Amino acid sequence: INLLFTIPNISIGYGFFENCNKLTHITIPSSVTKIGDKAFKQCTSLREVTIPESVVEMGGSCFKECYSLIKVSLFCQITEIKTYSFSECNSLKKLDLPLSVTKIGTNAFEGCESLFELTIPLSVTEIGVDAFKGCISLEKVTIPAVRVISKNCFEGCSHLKKAVIPNSVV
Numbered sequence: 001i002n003l004l005f006t007i008p009n010i011s012i013g014y015g016f017f018e019n020c021n022k023l024t025h026i027t028i029p030s031s032v033t034k035i036g037d038k039a040f041k042q043c044t045s046l047r048e049v050t051i052p053e054s055v056v057e058m059g060g061s062c063f064k065e066c067y068s069l070i071k072v073s074l075f076c077q078i079t080e081i082k083t084y085s086f087s088e089c090n091s092l093k094k095l096d097l098p099l100s101v102t103k104i105g106t107n108a109f110e111g112c113e114s115l116f117e118l119t120i121p122l123s124v125t126e127i128g129v130d131a132f133k134g135c136i137s138l139e140k141v142t143i144p145a146v147r148v149i150s151k152n153c154f155e156g157c158s159h160l161k162k163a164v165i166p167n168s169v170v
Contacts, residue, residue: 012039014059021045024068030054035062044068047091051076060084060105067091074098081108083128090114093137099123104131106150113137120146127153143169 011034017023018041025048028035032052037059040046048071049063055076060083063069069089074096080103086092087110097104099121106128109115115135120127122145129150132138138157142164143149149169154160 010034012036014038015041017043019043024048026050028052028055033057035059037061038064041065047071049073053077058082058085061087064088076100079103081105083107084110087111094118097121097124102126104128106130107133110134116140118142120144126150129153130155132157 010032012032014036015038018038020043022045023043024045027050030052033054034057035055039062041061042065044067046066047068050073053075056078058078063086064084065088067090070091072095076098077100079100081101083105084107087107090113092112093114093116095118100123101121102123103126104124107130109132110130111134113136116137117140119142124146126148127146127150130152132154133152134156136156136158139159140162143166145166145168147168
């Protein structure tokens with residue numbers, strides 16, 4: 001099922017599409033400014049999502065356990081990738097974070113087993129506990145300006161070959 005929806009509301013509420021297992025693609029309209037907690041959690045067939053520039057907030061666990069998610073286009077203006085936002089998105093290989101992001105929350109990408117490459121934008125100043133735990137395919141991480149990298153951030157990243165970490169880390 002491909003879904004292009006227009007909602008006059010400015011938010012997609014808590015758990016709105018949770019467990020919609022036949023949903024495969026979604027394009028969020030520019031009228032949406034907020035995506036609530038668990039909005040797309042366990043949409044196990046979801047393969048592609050486009051989040052427009054109008055979105056300024058995404059809740060925690062919003063794409064958790066979207067096992068088939070391959071492509072995420074983040075054009076949004078969010079400042080934080082919240083707790084468990086993309087955890088267990090096993091098929092996600094690459095993700096470009098928007099320049100507006102300043103914080104990557106606890107367990108944000110935990111268990112993203114196919115995540116291969118990640119460039120963290122200059123705007124990010126903090127990476128939470130276990131943020132990339134279990135990202136077993138992650139080979140390369142560039143962290144240009146982060147000040148705080150929390151404990152166990154890259155635990156279980158068994159293929160990590162190169163990590164570029166700035167002197168700014170405290």
